[in-house]
Amino acid sequence: MRIHYFQHVPFESPGYIQQWAEANRCSQSFTRFYEKYSLPDIAQIDWLVVMGGPMGVYDTEIHPWLEAEKKFIRLCIHAGKTVIGICLGSQLIASALGAAVYPNDQKEIGWFPVQLTEAARSSYLFGDFPGDFTVLHWHGDTFDLPGGATLLAESRACKNQAFLYGNNVLGLQFHFESTGDTLPLMIESCRHELAPALYVQREQELKDGSSAITTTNAMLAVILNRLAGFNKV
DSSP: OEEEEEEOOOSOOOOOOHHHHTTTTOOEEEEEETTTTTOOOGGOSSEEOOOOOOOOOTTTTOTTTHHHHHHHHHHHTTOOOOEEEETTHHHHHHHHTTTOEEEEEEEEEEEEEEEOOOHHHSTTTTSOOOOOOEEEEEEEEEEOOOTTTTEEEEEEOSSSOEETTTTTTESSOOTTTTTTHHHHHHHHHGGGGGOOTTTTTOOHHHHHGGGHHHHHHHHHHHHHHHHHTTOOO
16 A cells, blocks of 8 residues: 655654554655655555644645645545545645635644544444544644535534545544654644643643553554554454
Protein backbone atom coordinates (compact mmCIF):
# COMPACT_ATOMS: atom_id res chain seq x y z
CA MET A 1 0.00 0.00 0.00
CA ARG A 2 1.28 3.45 -0.96
CA ILE A 3 0.61 6.31 1.47
CA HIS A 4 1.28 9.94 0.61
CA TYR A 5 1.25 12.68 3.26
CA PHE A 6 0.50 16.37 2.94
CA GLN A 7 2.43 18.08 5.74
CA HIS A 8 2.00 21.82 6.39
CA VAL A 9 4.47 22.54 9.21
CA PRO A 10 7.44 20.58 10.58
CA PHE A 11 5.90 20.10 14.03
CA GLU A 12 2.71 18.38 12.84
CA SER A 13 4.02 15.13 11.41
CA PRO A 14 2.11 11.88 10.80
CA GLY A 15 3.16 10.65 14.23
CA TYR A 16 1.57 7.29 14.98
CA ILE A 17 0.25 6.92 11.42
CA GLN A 18 3.85 6.72 10.23
CA GLN A 19 4.63 4.08 12.84
CA TRP A 20 1.61 2.04 11.75
CA ALA A 21 2.60 2.38 8.08
CA GLU A 22 6.13 1.19 8.81
CA ALA A 23 4.85 -1.79 10.80
CA ASN A 24 2.59 -2.76 7.88
CA ARG A 25 5.34 -2.27 5.27
CA CYS A 26 3.55 0.51 3.43
CA SER A 27 5.55 2.77 1.13
CA GLN A 28 5.45 6.39 2.29
CA SER A 29 6.04 9.69 0.51
CA PHE A 30 5.57 13.34 1.43
CA THR A 31 4.58 16.71 0.07
CA ARG A 32 5.87 19.28 2.56
CA PHE A 33 4.28 22.62 1.74
CA TYR A 34 6.74 24.52 3.95
CA GLU A 35 9.53 23.50 1.57
CA LYS A 36 9.86 23.50 -2.20
CA TYR A 37 7.15 21.02 -3.06
CA SER A 38 5.55 19.05 -5.86
CA LEU A 39 2.29 17.14 -5.91
CA PRO A 40 2.41 13.38 -6.53
CA ASP A 41 1.13 11.44 -9.49
CA ILE A 42 -2.33 10.45 -8.28
CA ALA A 43 -1.97 7.06 -9.98
CA GLN A 44 1.04 6.29 -7.76
CA ILE A 45 -0.74 6.59 -4.38
CA ASP A 46 -3.43 4.58 -2.61
CA TRP A 47 -3.96 6.73 0.47
CA LEU A 48 -3.69 10.48 0.98
CA VAL A 49 -3.21 11.60 4.59
CA VAL A 50 -3.62 15.34 5.16
CA MET A 51 -2.02 16.62 8.35
CA GLY A 52 -2.76 19.62 10.58
CA GLY A 53 -1.29 23.08 10.84
CA PRO A 54 -1.89 26.50 12.40
CA MET A 55 -3.11 28.14 9.20
CA GLY A 56 -6.73 28.31 8.12
CA VAL A 57 -8.28 26.78 5.01
CA TYR A 58 -9.21 30.33 3.96
CA ASP A 59 -5.64 31.73 4.28
CA THR A 60 -5.03 31.41 0.55
CA GLU A 61 -3.38 34.83 0.15
CA ILE A 62 -0.73 33.90 2.73
CA HIS A 63 -0.49 30.28 1.58
CA PRO A 64 -1.47 30.13 -2.11
CA TRP A 65 -0.70 26.40 -2.25
CA LEU A 66 -3.91 25.77 -0.31
CA GLU A 67 -5.95 26.04 -3.51
CA ALA A 68 -3.82 23.44 -5.32
CA GLU A 69 -3.98 21.23 -2.25
CA LYS A 70 -7.78 21.35 -2.08
CA LYS A 71 -8.01 20.59 -5.80
CA PHE A 72 -5.78 17.54 -5.38
CA ILE A 73 -7.80 16.34 -2.37
CA ARG A 74 -10.96 16.63 -4.48
CA LEU A 75 -9.34 14.62 -7.28
CA CYS A 76 -8.34 11.90 -4.83
CA ILE A 77 -11.87 11.67 -3.45
CA HIS A 78 -13.36 11.43 -6.94
CA ALA A 79 -10.77 8.79 -7.86
CA GLY A 80 -11.90 6.61 -4.94
CA LYS A 81 -8.67 6.92 -2.94
CA THR A 82 -8.70 6.57 0.82
CA VAL A 83 -8.33 10.10 2.19
CA ILE A 84 -7.75 10.87 5.88
CA GLY A 85 -7.62 14.41 7.28
CA ILE A 86 -6.37 15.41 10.72
CA CYS A 87 -7.46 18.79 12.19
CA LEU A 88 -6.64 21.24 9.37
CA GLY A 89 -6.69 18.19 7.13
CA SER A 90 -10.32 17.47 8.05
CA GLN A 91 -11.18 21.10 7.34
CA LEU A 92 -9.47 20.89 3.95
CA ILE A 93 -11.48 17.78 3.09
CA ALA A 94 -14.69 19.54 4.15
CA SER A 95 -13.78 22.55 2.00
CA ALA A 96 -12.87 20.33 -0.96
CA LEU A 97 -16.35 18.80 -0.65
CA GLY A 98 -17.95 22.25 -0.77
CA ALA A 99 -18.58 22.87 2.95
CA ALA A 100 -17.83 26.16 4.72
CA VAL A 101 -14.88 26.40 7.13
CA TYR A 102 -14.75 29.23 9.66
CA PRO A 103 -13.60 30.17 13.19
CA ASN A 104 -15.40 28.27 15.93
CA ASP A 105 -17.06 30.14 18.81
CA GLN A 106 -14.09 29.18 20.98
CA LYS A 107 -10.78 27.40 20.72
CA GLU A 108 -10.50 23.83 21.92
CA ILE A 109 -6.98 22.96 23.04
CA GLY A 110 -6.35 20.10 25.43
CA TRP A 111 -7.52 16.65 26.43
CA PHE A 112 -11.32 16.68 26.24
CA PRO A 113 -13.90 13.96 25.54
CA VAL A 114 -15.77 13.43 22.31
CA GLN A 115 -19.09 11.63 22.07
CA LEU A 116 -19.94 9.22 19.27
CA THR A 117 -23.15 9.73 17.33
CA GLU A 118 -25.70 6.96 16.80
CA ALA A 119 -24.46 6.67 13.22
CA ALA A 120 -20.92 6.08 14.48
CA ARG A 121 -22.06 3.29 16.77
CA SER A 122 -23.36 1.38 13.76
CA SER A 123 -20.40 2.20 11.51
CA TYR A 124 -17.67 -0.24 10.52
CA LEU A 125 -14.98 2.15 11.80
CA PHE A 126 -16.27 3.08 15.26
CA GLY A 127 -19.00 0.52 15.95
CA ASP A 128 -17.33 -1.18 18.93
CA PHE A 129 -15.70 1.91 20.43
CA PRO A 130 -16.89 3.34 23.77
CA GLY A 131 -19.60 5.96 23.51
CA ASP A 132 -17.23 8.69 24.64
CA PHE A 133 -13.47 8.90 25.02
CA THR A 134 -10.84 11.55 25.64
CA VAL A 135 -8.66 12.82 22.80
CA LEU A 136 -6.23 15.65 22.14
CA HIS A 137 -7.68 18.78 20.53
CA TRP A 138 -5.80 21.76 19.12
CA HIS A 139 -8.01 23.83 16.86
CA GLY A 140 -9.80 27.15 16.58
CA ASP A 141 -11.73 26.56 13.35
CA THR A 142 -14.68 24.35 12.56
CA PHE A 143 -16.66 23.42 9.45
CA ASP A 144 -20.13 22.61 8.23
CA LEU A 145 -20.77 18.94 7.66
CA PRO A 146 -20.25 18.26 3.92
CA GLY A 147 -23.28 17.16 1.96
CA GLY A 148 -23.51 13.37 1.91
CA ALA A 149 -21.15 12.97 4.89
CA THR A 150 -22.03 11.17 8.13
CA LEU A 151 -21.23 12.83 11.46
CA LEU A 152 -19.38 10.40 13.72
CA ALA A 153 -18.34 12.40 16.80
CA GLU A 154 -18.98 15.71 18.55
CA SER A 155 -17.89 17.57 21.67
CA ARG A 156 -19.26 20.33 23.87
CA ALA A 157 -16.95 22.93 22.36
CA CYS A 158 -17.21 21.87 18.72
CA LYS A 159 -20.03 19.88 17.16
CA ASN A 160 -18.35 18.47 14.05
CA GLN A 161 -15.44 16.39 15.35
CA ALA A 162 -15.33 13.48 12.92
CA PHE A 163 -17.11 12.54 9.71
CA LEU A 164 -17.12 9.83 7.07
CA TYR A 165 -17.79 10.51 3.41
CA GLY A 166 -18.52 7.34 1.51
CA ASN A 167 -16.59 4.47 3.02
CA ASN A 168 -13.06 5.76 2.62
CA VAL A 169 -12.88 9.50 3.30
CA LEU A 170 -12.43 10.26 7.00
CA GLY A 171 -12.12 13.65 8.66
CA LEU A 172 -10.88 13.84 12.27
CA GLN A 173 -10.81 17.24 13.93
CA PHE A 174 -8.84 15.86 16.87
CA HIS A 175 -5.32 14.41 17.09
CA PHE A 176 -5.46 10.62 17.32
CA GLU A 177 -2.00 10.55 15.74
CA SER A 178 -0.09 12.46 18.44
CA THR A 179 2.68 10.57 20.21
CA GLY A 180 4.98 11.21 23.14
CA ASP A 181 7.46 12.63 20.64
CA THR A 182 5.13 14.85 18.60
CA LEU A 183 3.06 16.43 21.39
CA PRO A 184 6.04 18.32 22.91
CA LEU A 185 6.79 19.77 19.46
CA MET A 186 3.24 21.10 19.17
CA ILE A 187 3.43 22.62 22.64
CA GLU A 188 6.80 24.24 21.93
CA SER A 189 5.65 25.68 18.60
CA CYS A 190 2.14 26.79 19.61
CA ARG A 191 2.25 27.59 23.32
CA HIS A 192 1.36 31.21 22.46
CA GLU A 193 -2.17 29.90 21.81
CA LEU A 194 -2.60 28.71 25.40
CA ALA A 195 -4.42 31.84 26.58
CA PRO A 196 -6.83 31.02 29.44
CA ALA A 197 -10.26 30.02 28.16
CA LEU A 198 -13.02 27.55 28.96
CA TYR A 199 -11.69 24.85 26.63
CA VAL A 200 -7.98 25.71 26.61
CA GLN A 201 -5.85 23.78 29.06
CA ARG A 202 -2.62 24.92 30.65
CA GLU A 203 0.67 23.57 29.35
CA GLN A 204 1.10 21.24 32.31
CA GLU A 205 -2.38 19.81 31.77
CA LEU A 206 -1.48 19.08 28.16
CA LYS A 207 1.64 17.26 29.29
CA ASP A 208 -0.18 15.37 32.04
CA GLY A 209 -2.83 14.23 29.57
CA SER A 210 -0.24 12.45 27.47
CA SER A 211 -0.91 9.32 29.54
CA ALA A 212 -3.90 8.82 27.19
CA ILE A 213 -1.67 8.56 24.10
CA THR A 214 -1.28 4.77 24.29
CA THR A 215 -5.06 4.38 24.23
CA THR A 216 -5.70 6.91 21.46
CA ASN A 217 -2.96 5.42 19.27
CA ALA A 218 -4.46 1.96 19.76
CA MET A 219 -7.87 3.26 18.69
CA LEU A 220 -6.33 4.88 15.63
CA ALA A 221 -4.66 1.58 14.74
CA VAL A 222 -8.08 -0.10 14.72
CA ILE A 223 -9.44 2.59 12.38
CA LEU A 224 -6.45 2.37 10.03
CA ASN A 225 -6.66 -1.43 9.95
CA ARG A 226 -10.33 -1.25 9.06
CA LEU A 227 -9.80 1.35 6.35
CA ALA A 228 -7.06 -0.85 4.92
CA GLY A 229 -9.23 -3.97 5.11
CA PHE A 230 -6.88 -5.74 7.51
CA ASN A 231 -8.38 -8.38 9.78
CA LYS A 232 -6.72 -6.99 12.88
CA VAL A 233 -7.63 -5.25 16.11
